[in-house]
Each structure stands twice: as C-alpha cells, then as structure tokens.
Amino acid sequence: xxxxxxxxxxxxxxxxxxxxxxxxxxxxxxxxxxxxxxxxxxxxxxxxxxxxxxxxxxxxxxxxxxxxxxxxxxxxxxxxxxxxxxxxxxxxxxxxxxxxxxxxxxxxxxxxxxxxxxxxxxxxxxxxxxxxxxxxxxxxxxxxxxxxxxxxxxxxxxxxxxxxxxxxxxxxxxxxxxxxxxxxxxxxxxxxxxxxxxxxxxxxxxxxxxxxxxxxxxxxxxxxxxxxxxxxxxxxxxxxxxxxxxxxxxxxxxxxxxxxxxxxxxxxx
Amino acid sequence: xxxxxxxxxxxxxxxxxxxxxxxxxxxxxxxxxxxxxxxxxxxxxxxxxxxxxxxxxxxxxxxxxxxxxxxxxxxxxxxxxxxxxxxxxxxxxxxxxxxxxxxxxxxxxxxxxxxxxxxxxxxxxxxxxxxxxxxxxxxxxxxxxxxxxxxxxxxxxxxxxxxxxxxxxxxxxxxxxxxxxxxxxxxxxxxxxxxxxxxxxxxxxxxxxxxxxxxxxxxxxxxxxxxxxxxxxxxxxxxxxxxxxxxxxxxxxxxxxxxxxxxxxxxxxxxxxxxxxxxxxxxxxxxxxxxxxxxxxxxxxxxxxxxxxxxxxxxxxxxxxxxxxxxxxxxxxxxxxxxxxxxxxxxxxxxxxxxxxxxxxxxxxxxxxxxxxxxxxxxxxxxxxxxxxxxxxxxxxxxxxxxxxxxxxxxxxxxxxxxxxxxxxxxxxxxxxxxxxxxxxxxxxxxxxxxxxxxxxxxxxxxxxxxxxxxxxxxxxxxxxxxxxxxxxxxxxxxxxxxxxxxxxxxxxxxxxxxxxxxxxxxxxxxxxxxxxxxxxxxxxxxxxxxxxxxxxxxxxxxxxxxxxxxxxxxxxxxxxxxxxxxxxxxxxxxxxxxxxxxxxxxxxxxxxxxxxxxxxxxxxxxxxxxxxxxxxxxxxxxxxxx
Numbered sequence: 001x002x003x004x005x006x007x008x009x010x011x012x013x014x015x016x017x018x019x020x021x022x023x024x025x026x027x028x029x030x031x032x033x034x035x036x037x038x039x040x041x042x043x044x045x046x047x048x049x050x051x052x053x054x055x056x057x058x059x060x061x062x063x064x065x066x067x068x069x070x071x072x073x074x075x076x077x078x079x080x081x082x083x084x085x086x087x088x089x090x091x092x093x094x095x096x097x098x099x100x101x102x103x104x105x106x107x108x109x110x111x112x113x114x115x116x117x118x119x120x121x122x123x124x125x126x127x128x129x130x131x132x133x134x135x136x137x138x139x140x141x142x143x144x145x146x147x148x149x150x151x152x153x154x155x156x157x158x159x160x161x162x163x164x165x166x167x168x169x170x171x172x173x174x175x176x177x178x179x180x181x182x183x184x185x186x187x188x189x190x191x192x193x194x195x196x197x198x199x200x201x202x203x204x205x206x207x208x209x210x211x212x213x214x215x216x217x218x219x220x221x222x223x224x225x226x227x228x229x230x231x232x233x234x235x236x237x238x239x240x241x242x243x244x245x246x247x248x249x250x251x252x253x254x255x256x257x258x259x260x261x262x263x264x265x266x267x268x269x
Numbered sequence: 270x271x272x273x274x275x276x277x278x279x280x281x282x283x284x285x286x287x288x289x290x291x292x293x294x295x296x297x298x299x300x301x302x303x304x305x306x307x308x309x310x311x312x313x314x315x316x317x318x319x320x321x322x323x324x325x326x327x328x329x330x331x332x333x334x335x336x337x338x339x340x341x342x343x344x345x346x347x348x349x350x351x352x353x354x355x356x357x358x359x360x361x362x363x364x365x366x367x368x369x370x371x372x373x374x375x376x377x378x379x380x381x382x383x384x385x386x387x388x389x390x391x392x393x394x395x396x397x398x399x400x401x402x403x404x405x406x407x408x409x410x411x412x413x414x415x416x417x418x419x420x421x422x423x424x425x426x427x428x429x430x431x432x433x434x435x436x437x438x439x440x441x442x443x444x445x446x447x448x449x450x451x452x453x454x455x456x457x458x459x460x461x462x463x464x465x466x467x468x469x470x471x472x473x474x475x476x477x478x479x480x481x482x483x484x485x486x487x488x489x490x491x492x493x494x495x496x497x498x499x500x501x502x503x504x505x506x507x508x509x510x511x512x513x514x515x516x517x518x519x520x521x522x523x524x525x526x527x528x529x530x531x532x533x534x535x536x537x538x539x540x541x542x543x544x545x546x547x548x549x550x551x552x553x554x555x556x557x558x559x560x561x562x563x564x565x566x567x568x569x570x571x572x573x574x575x576x577x578x579x580x581x582x583x584x585x586x587x588x589x590x591x592x593x594x595x596x597x598x599x600x601x602x603x604x605x606x607x608x609x610x611x612x613x614x615x616x617x618x619x620x621x622x623x624x625x626x627x628x629x630x631x632x633x634x635x636x637x638x639x640x641x642x643x644x645x646x647x648x649x650x651x652x653x654x655x656x657x658x659x660x661x662x663x664x665x666x667x668x669x670x671x672x673x674x675x676x677x678x679x680x681x682x683x684x685x686x687x688x689x690x691x692x693x694x695x696x697x698x699x700x701x702x703x704x705x706x707x708x709x710x711x712x713x714x715x716x717x718x719x720x721x722x723x724x725x726x727x728x729x730x731x732x733x734x735x736x737x738x739x740x741x742x743x744x745x746x747x748x749x750x751x752x753x754x755x756x757x758x759x760x761x762x763x764x765x766x767x768x769x770x771x772x773x774x775x776x777x778x779x780x781x782x783x784x785x786x787x788x789x790x791x792x793x794x795x796x797x798x799x800x801x802x803x804x805x806x807x808x809x810x811x812x813x814x815x816x817x818x819x820x821x822x823x824x825x826x827x828x829x830x831x832x833x834x835x836x837x838x839x840x841x842x843x844x845x846x847x848x849x850x851x852x853x854x855x856x857x858x859x860x861x862x863x864x865x866x867x868x869x870x871x872x873x874x875x876x877x878x879x880x881x882x883x884x885x886x887x888x889x890x891x892x893x894x895x896x897x898x899x900x901x902x903x904x905x906x907x908x909x910x911x912x
Contacts, residue, residue, distance in 0.1 A: 086768055099760075101760050102759075110753075123750070125750065126748050
C-alpha cells in the first residue's frame with residue numbers, strides 16, 4: 001500500500017479495498033475498490049446476481065470477505081460482527097424489511113435507542129417509558145409521528161421502510177447502507193422515500209451507499225454511481241458519465257436484463 | 270470375539286424398531302412441521318393391535334400378516350387423528366398442534382387401558398423363527414437375524430418412495446416449500462393426510478414387529494419417545510439413511526452399554542447425541558434448517574402494555590383472596606392452591622422463554638426437577654438448613670441452564686428443542702441411575718421446611734409470596750429493556766444484530782433466568798411435598814409445562830399462568846375418575862380446536878369481536894402476509910437478504 005492510498009483511507013468515510021468473496025467455486029464479488037466521501041450519496045447498481053447484496057453483507061459484517069479490507073473512518077472493520085459495525089457508526093436498512101412485528105412503531109425506535117444508550121440488560125425501568133421524546137423526534141423526521149402508537153404488524157409496506165430508516169438513524173451513524181430501499185414500493189412512494197433520505201442526509205451530513213434497480217431513483221438522487229456486473233466493478237463515476245458509459249449500456253442492453261428496456265426508456269424520457 | 274459379534278447383531282436387530290418408528294416421525298415432521306408427540310402412542314397401538322391379531326391369525330403367515338395389518342390399522346388411526354384433530358388447527362400459531370398431539374397421547378393411553386387392560390402382554394414368538402443360531406459359539410435368536418435382514422429393505426423401499434416416485438417428489442417439495450406446492454395445484458390436505466398415514470403405519474409396524482422381543486405395555490409410548498427423537502436428531506431431520514445410521518448407532522451402543530457400563534445405559538444415548546450435535550449441529554446427514562420460512566408463524570403477537578390500574582387492582586384482589594384462603598378454605602384446598610402456585614411459576618418461567626424469546630425448550634423440567642434435587646441433595650447429604658438449600662436451588666438450576674443454554678443456543682428451531690429435550694433426559698437418567706447419590710427411583714425423602722414454616726399454612730403463605738413474587742418479577746422483566754431486547758431478538762434477529770443487540774447473549778441470559786426461576790418453583794415443590802422423585806425431571810413434566818403455555822396462549826403475557834392454573838384445577842377434579850386421561854385428552858383437543866390462540870388469546874379475540882377494536886390485525890386486513898412472514902425466527906439463517 002502506498003502513502004497516497006493511506007491518506008485516502010483516513011479521509012474517506014468508507015474505503016473498500018480489493019474486496020472479494022467466493023462461495024465454493026463461485027466468485028460472487030471480485031476485487032472491488034471504492035470510497036465514499038462525507039455527505040456523498042453513492043449508488044451501487046447492477047443486474048440481479050451482480051453481487052450487490054453480497055457486497056453489502058460484507059460491509060456490514062453479515063459475511064466475512066474471502067479477501068480485501070473495509071475501512072470506516074480510517075479504522076479497519078473487516079469481518080467485524082454487524083452489531084460492532086453498527087456501534088462504529090453504520091446504520092443499515094434491509095431489502096426485505098426487518099422490524100419488530102410484536103411492538104408498536106415507537107417501540108421499534110425505542111428498542112434501537114435502548115441499544116444506543118446501552119441499556120439492553122437493564123431490568124428495572126419500563127422500556128416503553130424510555131427515550132420517548134427522542135424516538136418521537138425521529139418518527140417526525142421520517143413523517144411517521146401520527147402512527148407512533150400503531151402496531152408495527154399492521155403498517156403498510158412503505159411505512160415499514162420509513163420506520164426502518166428511522167431505526168437506522170438511532171445510533172447517529174456516519175454512514176447509511178440501504179439495500180434496495182425502494183424495492184416493492186409504488187413509483188410515487190419511491191421518489192418520496194428517496195427525497196426524504198436525501199433531505200436527511202443533507203441535514204445530518206451523512207454518507208449513504210444504496211443499491212437500486214430503479215434508474216429514475218438513481219439518476220435523480222445519487223451523487224455518484226458504481227456499476228457492478230458479475231461481481232466486478234465495471235464503472236464508477238458521475239451520473240452523466242455512467243449514462244454515457246458504453247460498457248454499462250452493454251451490460252444493461254446486451255445482457256438482456258429484464259428491466260433494462262424499461263429503465264433505458266425511462267432514462268431517455 | 271463371538272460375544273462381540275453376537276452383541277453387535279442384537280444391536281442391529283434392536284435398531285429395526287427404532288428406525289421404523291423414527292423414520293415415521295421424521296417424515297411427518299418434514300412435511301407437516303408437526304412435532305408429533307403422539308408418535309410413541311402409535312407405536313404402542315401397533316404393538317397392542319399386533320398382539321390381538323396374532324391371537325387370531327395362526328402360523329407364520331398369520332404372524333407376518335398381523336405385523337402388516339397392525340401397520341395398516343395404525344396408519345388408518347393416524348389418518349383419523351389427522352383429519353379430526355389436526356386439520357382444524359393447521360392454521361393455529363406455530364407448534365400449537367403439538368398440544369393437540371399431547372391430547373391424543375392421553376386419549377390413546379386410556380383407550381388402550383380399556384381395551385387391553387393394565388397387564389403387560391408378553392409378545393408371541395414368531396413361528397418358524399423361534400430358535401437360535403450359533404455364531405462363533407454364541408447364540409443369536411433367529412428372529413434377530415430376520416429383523417436385521419428386513420430393515421435394509423424397508424429403508425430401501427422408503428428411500429425409493431421418497432427419491433424416485435412422484436409421491437416422493439411431492440413430499441420432498443412440500444418439505445422445502447409448502448406454499449409453492451399448494452400454488453402448483455397440489456391438494457395439501459391430502460398430502461398431509463397421506464404422510465400421516467405413512468408415518469403412523471411405520472410406527473405401528475415398529476410396534477408390532479418388536480412384539481417377540483419386547484411385548485406390549487402401557488408405558489411403551491413415553492419410553493420410546495425420547496429415543497426416537499434422539500435418533501431423528503442424530504441422523505438429521507428428514508434424512509432416512511441418517512435415521513437408520515443413528516438407530517443402529519444408538520442400539521448397538523446400548524447393547525454394549527448394558528454389558529460393560531450397566532449403570533449408564535440411559536445416559537449413554539444422550540451423551541452420544543450431545544457429542545454428535547456438538548460436532549455436527551444438524552445431525553449426521555441433516556442439513557441446516559431454515560426456520561421460519563416454512564413454519565406456521567401465524568399472526569404476530571400484539572404490543573404489550575404495562576398493567577393498568579384495573580389490572581393491578583384485580584391482581585391485588587386475587588392476592589388477598591389467596592392469602593385469606595387458609596381462613597375460609599379446607600386444608601385440602603390450601604394444598605391444592607400451593608400446588609397450583611408452584612406449577613404456575615414453573616409455567617411462567619417457560620412462558621418467558623417460549624413466548625417472549627421464541628425459544629421452544631422441550632426440556633424445561635430439568636430446571637424444575639433440578640432445583641428440587643439441588644435443595645433435596647443439600648438437605649440429605651450436607652444437612653443444609655432449608656433457607657440455604659432454598660437459596661442454592663435456583664443457583665444450581667441456573668448453572669445447569671447456563672451450560673445447556675450455551676450448548677443449545679448454537680442451534681435453532683426444532684434442533685434447539687430436541688437438544689434441550691436430550692440434555693434434560695441426560696439429567697433425568699443421571700438422577701435415575703445414580704442410586705447412591707440421588708436415591709435413584711426411590712427419590713429423596715424427608716426434606717421438610719424450617720421450623721418457622723413447619724405449619725402447613727405458613728408454608729402456604731411462603732409459597733404465595735415467593736411464587737407470586739416470581740411471576741410478577743418475570744412479568745416486570747417482560748416490560749423492561751431486557752424483555753424488549755429478548756422479543757426483538759425473536760421478532761427479527763437480523764435487525765436486532767444490526768442495531769447492536771447481541772441476540773445470542775440476550776437469549777442465553779433469558780434461558781438462564783428462566784432456568785433459575787424454574788429452580789425456585791422446584792425448591793418450593795420439594796419442601797411442600799417433603800420428597801422428590803426422578804419423575805419431576807421427566808419428559809412428561811416438561812410436556813406438562815409446554816402444554817399449559819400453549820393452552821393458555823403463547824402470544825399473551827398471562828398465558829402461562831392462566832394455562833397452568835386451569836389445567837391443574839381440571840386435572841385435580843378429573844383424576845378422581847378412572848378414565849381421567851381420556852376425558853382430559855378430549856378436553857385438551859376440544860380446547861385446542863375451539864381456542865386456537867390459547868385460552869387467553871382466544872378470549873381476547875372474542876372480546877374484540879364483541880366490543881370492537883381498531884388495531885386488530887385481522888379486522889384491518891392491512892396485514893400483508895409478506896411482511897409477517899419475513900419475521901425471522903431466533904437464530905434464523907435468513908439474515909441479510911439474498912442477492
């Protein structure tokens with residue numbers, strides 16, 4: 001490693017170097033390098049099976065990489081458990097939402113706040129009375145304040161996604177990892193959720209890495225786009241650069257992905 | 270050498286029955302996800318039916334025809350049970366069906382008693398296979414050799430059925446993804462019924478085929494239950510060759526155990542299981558189980574609230590009524606109330622684990638009996654005063670729970686359940702066979718409370734304070750941050766881990782706490798009775814607790830206590846009659862069918878229906894199936910999403 005890279009690592013919120021993962025003989029992710037700067041919204045796109053979720057799982061510690069390293073604010077977090085990575089300042093939302101179905105909306109937030117304040121093993125106070133105001137302000141931030149006392153199990157899907165975003169913000173993260181934040185949502189809701197995320201990111205000066213299939217969402221909100229194909233990073237640049245990148249067009253058009261035609265159509269429109 | 274081979278052959282012959290019964294259990298579980306507690310009862314029925322048929326049908330042909338017919342008859346009984354008892358409750362929350370199968374056990378026990386009487390029946394010997402063959406000088410029964418020869422054919426037949434036929438394809442598909450199979454137009458109910466027929470028939474065959482070796486008696490059902498669970502788990506859930514290998518392993522080890530380590534025969538099986546699962550957590554030939562993807566999760570539990578003023582007043586009133594009991598009620602009533610409180614605390618501790626933690630322990634009696642034995646042993650051997658013994662009982666039970674929890678929490682779902690069962694049985698067999706120290710079958714006697722509690726009423730007050738105190742403590746913890754972390758770990762382990770919760774540690778601590786409180790109830794028990802016997806550690810005791818938790822309502826906070834109190838009261842009344850098991854079994858089945866959410870859960874639903882409620886998931890219809898089912902089970906491997 002040369003001196004220049006080392007400086008980069010300590011400047012970047014997240015620095016990924018030579019990240020690789022194989023499952024048996026399958027190379028899901030091969031030698032991926034990238035960095036995220038403070039306040040940056042970075043999109044990771046690519047066809048299904050490109051290795052996006054594998055990448056995410058390695059960043060967050062659900063999977064340990066076969067090779068390579070991940071640095072968070074200059075600190076090597078490679079292979080750390082998800083809960084440790086979270087403590088270091090990384091919030092995550094899931095492709096398939098993971099909320100606590102048996103609790104109310106606000107209790108979902110309170111639970112994360114209890115963990116944030118390290119009160120998990122306390123058996124004295126009533127959990128529902130802890131950090132209510134803090135939780136309420138987070139719910140207001142994502143526009144869920146009116147639904148605070150509803151059971152999480154009866155929420156609409158889009159609201160679950162917003163709730164998850166609020167949960168991810170509980171530990172005042174430096175970085176948000178969002179795995180297909182708008183998957184399964186109606187087009188209007190998608191735009192709204194990403195607008196909300198972008199606003200929060202700007203207000204709190206966070207960095208975000210998200211994967212996305214909807215090119216509208218990507219081109220509207222990302223500051224920079226990375227393209228992954230068959231586990232390899234094939235492009236990394238501004239939205240304009242990616243739009244006109246020949247290799248990317250090849251992957252999306254030539255690869256015959258299901259969504260390619262629509263998205264390119266959308267892009268032209 | 271001759272003796273060695275003879276023993277090996279005996280082991281192989283014994284494996285035949287074990288394999289037949291266990292493979293049936295494995296099939297039923299694989300497809301229907303029902304842990305069929307009544308499988309031992311099917312086996313017992315097979316033996317009794319075979320016995321009766323052999324009285325009628327003469328000769329070698331008659332003998333083998335009887336064996337096959339018994340299988341058929343028990344298969345049909347299995348179908349009846351499936352259609353009448355289980356079909357109405359498939360939609361009930363996860364694992365609720367096992368309560369129904371427990372009811373079936375009770376019913377079958379009494380029916381068998383009515384038809385065949387209480388006497389043990391000596392099985393007829395197989396015509397044509399009565400003698401022995403000398404192998405290197407050692408006598409080996411011809412029948413054993415026949416069994417050894419038959420089993421591989423059965424294994425092959427089953428294997429062929431499962432892997433090479435259309436029916437087998439459906440069964441395997443249903444094992445992996447029931448919804449998909451249903452979506453492809455396969456009538457699930459008949460597939461389930463068919464599998465139940467096959468599974469029950471295999472158990473029946475196993476029962477009939479072992480007649481010449483073991484006969485038939487009324488304790489067969491529970492006696493084989495632990496062994497077949499062990500075989501299925503060691504072999505790997507759903508793997509037939511695995512079940513065969515495990516059956517052979519267990520049977521052979523058992524035969525050698527009898528000759529070389531006679532004091533440890535019972536322990537051996539569970540030691541083997543613990544070793545195998547430590548090295549291969551999913552059994553010899555099993556694969557990791559993705560829990561929660563095909564389990565019946567049912568509707569999610571509702572949010573809980575700390576008790577309001579009304580509820581507190583009600584509890585206060587109940588408490589006053591309890592304390593006034595000795596003044597107004599008879600001595601008998603006071604003793605009954607003592608028993609009920611003790612059982613309620615035991616059930617509440619399991620409910621904490623099962624309801625809040627989603628950790629289904631099949632061996633919770635280990636901590637109840639464990640606490641009782643710790644206290645009893647301290648008094649007997651160390652002449653410890655009651656106060657000290659009483660304090661150390663939960664410590665001992667908690668320590669046992671620390672160890673068992675550490676071993677078991679690496680597993681999930683049904684493997685977790687089975688390992689808790691096996692380790693509980695390990696403790697039971699230790700106590701049962703270590704005569705010098707634990708008194709073995711004769712138990713420990715003369716363990717009485719200290720003089721300041723020697724009057725029966727004062728011990729009752731003590732029980733009320735400690736028992737109700739323990740229940741209230743558990744309830745309070747449910748509302749505390751720790752209780753919430755436990756529920757969070759159950760609801761979505763992946764989210765919990767991604768927000769800094771060490772879910773395994775939370776679950777481990779909950780396991781320990783539940784064990785320690787079960788230990789308290791055990792200590793209360795031993796000093797109220799003055800004695801303790803190994804049956805307080807038995808499977809049946811664990812099942813009692815499981816049943817009441819489900820019966821009361823897993824997804825309600827008070828389910829454990831309400832279930833325990835109701836069952837204990839009903840049992841107390843019913844045991845005056847001769848065939849009380851039949852009545853109780855039928856009653857349990859009826860409750861299961863009428864109140865699939867448990868007593869408390871179903872009453873609450875009824876209340877909502879009558880008085881209306883706007884946050885009931887059922888009535889809003891907003892509850893998308895996709896989101897409820899994404900709830901991952903504790904330790905589920907589905908974390909992180911799939912790329």
